[in-house]
Amino acid sequence: MTEASAEASEDVAGVDAPEVDVTGVETAGWFALVGTHLQKDLRIEWRSREAIQSMLFFALLVVVLFSMAFDPTAAASREIAGGVLCVATLFASVSVLNQAWTREIRHDVLDALRLTPADRSAIFVAKVLANFLFVTVVQVLLGPVFFIFYNLRPLGNGWLLLAVVPLGTWALVANGTFFAALSIRSRNRELLLPLILFPIFLPALLAMVLAVKTVLTGDGSDPHLLWLKMLAGYDIIFMTVSLLLFDTVLQAE
Amino acid sequence: MKRMLLLLTLAGVAVLMAWGFHQAIYVAPTEATMGDVQRIFYYHVPNAMLSFLFFAISFVSSILFLAWRRSAPERAQAADAWALASAEVGVVFCSVVLITGPLWARPVWGIWWTWDARLTTTLILWLIYVSYLLLRRFADGAQMQALAAVLSVFGALDVPIVYMANRWWRTQHPAPVFGGGPDSGIKDPRMLAAFGWNVLAWAVWGLMLLAFRVHVERRQQKIRQKQTVAALAGK
Numbered sequence: 001m002t003e004a005s006a007e008a009s010e011d012v013a014g015v016d017a018p019e020v021d022v023t024g025v026e027t028a029g030w031f032a033l034v035g036t037h038l039q040k041d042l043r044i045e046w047r048s049r050e051a052i053q054s055m056l057f058f059a060l061l062v063v064v065l066f067s068m069a070f071d072p073t074a075a076a077s078r079e080i081a082g083g084v085l086c087v088a089t090l091f092a093s094v095s096v097l098n099q100a101w102t103r104e105i106r107h108d109v110l111d112a113l114r115l116t117p118a119d120r121s122a123i124f125v126a127k128v129l130a131n132f133l134f135v136t137v138v139q140v141l142l143g144p145v146f147f148i149f150y151n152l153r154p155l156g157n158g159w160l161l162l163a164v165v166p167l168g169t170w171a172l173v174a175n176g177t178f179f180a181a182l183s184i185r186s187r188n189r190e191l192l193l194p195l196i197l198f199p200i201f202l203p204a205l206l207a208m209v210l211a212v213k214t215v216l217t218g219d220g221s222d223p224h225l226l227w228l229k230m231l232a233g234y235d236i237i238f239m240t241v242s243l244l245l246f247d248t249v250l251q252a253e
Numbered sequence: 254m255k256r257m258l259l260l261l262t263l264a265g266v267a268v269l270m271a272w273g274f275h276q277a278i279y280v281a282p283t284e285a286t287m288g289d290v291q292r293i294f295y296y297h298v299p300n301a302m303l304s305f306l307f308f309a310i311s312f313v314s315s316i317l318f319l320a321w322r323r324s325a326p327e328r329a330q331a332a333d334a335w336a337l338a339s340a341e342v343g344v345v346f347c348s349v350v351l352i353t354g355p356l357w358a359r360p361v362w363g364i365w366w367t368w369d370a371r372l373t374t375t376l377i378l379w380l381i382y383v384s385y386l387l388l389r390r391f392a393d394g395a396q397m398q399a400l401a402a403v404l405s406v407f408g409a410l411d412v413p414i415v416y417m418a419n420r421w422w423r424t425q426h427p428a429p430v431f432g433g434g435p436d437s438g439i440k441d442p443r444m445l446a447a448f449g450w451n452v453l454a455w456a457v458w459g460l461m462l463l464a465f466r467v468h469v470e471r472r473q474q475k476i477r478q479k480q481t482v483a484a485l486a487g488k
Contacts, residue, residue, distance in 0.1 A: 195388075
C-alpha cells in the first residue's frame with residue numbers, strides 16, 4: 001500500500017483512527033460505535049428533515065382532530081390532555097419508526113451492518129437515541145401549541161412533566177425501534193408494527209397518561225409518584241430485554 | 254390400537270368434564286351473598302390459572318427454540334411447535350376468562366367491565382398473544398419462528414404483572430382466593446372439591462388439545478420441509 005492510499009483509507013475510516021489489533025480486524029469501542037451510528041442517523045435527518053417534519057405535522061393533525069371530535073371544556077381537557085398528547089406522539093412515531101429501518105434495507109445497508117464484527121447492541125442503542133431525539137424535538141415544538149389549543153395550566157407540579165414525558169417517550173421509542181426491526185422481516189411490515197407495538201406499549205401508555213393527568217389536574221391522587229416509578233421500571237425491564245434479544249432479531253434467518 | 258387409545262382418551266376427558274360440570278352446578282352449595290352466579294367461579298378461575306400455565310409453556314418453548322435453533326435444528330422445530338400450540342391454547346383459555354368475567358360482573362357489580370388493574374392487564378395479555386399469532390401469519394420460514402419466539406418472551410413479561418395485579422393494587426376484581434392473605438382459601442370442602450375437579454378437567458382437556466395441536470403442527474412442518482426440498486431439487 002502506498003503512503004497516499006493509506007492516508008486516503010484513514011480519511012474514509014473517520015477522524016478518530018480506530019485501533020488495529022494483531023489480526024488486522026479494526027475494532028472500536030462500544031461508545032464510539034454508538035456515536036458513529038448516531039452521527040450517521042442525525043446527519044441523514046439533518047439533510048432530509050423527513051422524520052421530524054412528518055411527525056410534527058401528523059401530531060398536530062391528531063391534536064386538532066381530537067379537539068374537534070370532543071370539543072372539551074377547560075376542566076375536561078385537563079383530564080384528557082395527557083392521553084391526547086401520548087396518543088398523538090404514539091401515532092406520529094409509528095410511521096417514523098418504520099422508516100428508520102426501511103432506510104437501512106435500501107442498498108442492503110442492514111446486511112452490511114450485520115457483517116461487521118461490531119457489537120449489535122450499539123446499532124440498536126444508537127437507533128433508539130436518534131429516534132428519541134426526533135420525538136423529543138417534536139414534543140418540544142408541539143408542547144406550546146398543545147397548551148394553547150387545550151387552554152391548559154398545570155395545577156400540580158408542572159416540572160414533573162420533564163421526568164414523565166421523556167420516560168414515556170423512551171418506553172415508546174425503545175420498544176418501537178425494537179419491534180420495527182422485528183417487523184421489517186415480515187410481508188406487510190408497515191401494518192405489523194402497530195399491531196405488535198401497541199399491546200406491548202399499553203402498560204407504559206397507561207402509566208404515562210395517568211402521571212400526566214395527575215400533574216395537570218393537581219388532584220394529589222398519586223402522592224408517592226407511583227405511576228412515575230412504574231414507568232421507570234417498565235423502561236428498565238423492557239430496555240434490558242430488548243438489548244438481550246436484539247442480536248436474535250437482527251440475525252433471524 | 255392407536256385409534257382405540259385416542260377414542261378412550263377422548264371419552265375419558267369428556268367424562269371428566271361432565272363430572273366437573275356436575276360438581277360445579279349441582280353438588281357445590283349455593284354461595285350465601287351472590288347466589289348461583291358464583292358458580293361461574295368454577296370456570297373462570299381454573300381457566301385463568303391454566304391460561305398462565307399455557308403461556309408459561311409457550312415462553313419456555315420459545316427460549317428453548319432460541320437456544321437450539323443453531324445447535325439442534327430438529328429439536329428447535331419441536332420447541333417451535335410447542336410454543337405455537339401452547340400460545341393458541343392459552344389464547345382460547347384467556348378468551349374464556351375474558352368472557353366469563355363480564356358474565357359474572359354484570360349481576361354482581363352491575364357493570365360488564367371496569368378498567369381496573371386485573372382486568373386491564375389480562376386484556377393486554379390477551380392482546381399481546383393475539384398479536385403473536387398474527388405475527389406468525391404475517392411472516393414465514395425460520396426467520397418468523399425466531400421473531401415470534403422473541404415476541405413470546407415479551408408477552409411472558411406481562412404474565413407476572415397480571416398475577417400480581419390484585420395483590421399490588423386495590424382492584425375491583427376480587428382479592429386472590431388462593432395464596433392471598435391469611436384469610437384466603439375456600440372453607441367449604443364441597444366447594445373446594447368442585448373447584449379441584451374443574452381445574453383437573455380443564456387441565457386435562459387443555460393438555461389434550463395441546464398434544465393434538467403439536468402433533469398437527471409437527472406434521473405441517475414436515476410437509477413444508479419436503480416441499481422445500483422438492484423445490485430445491487427442481488421437481
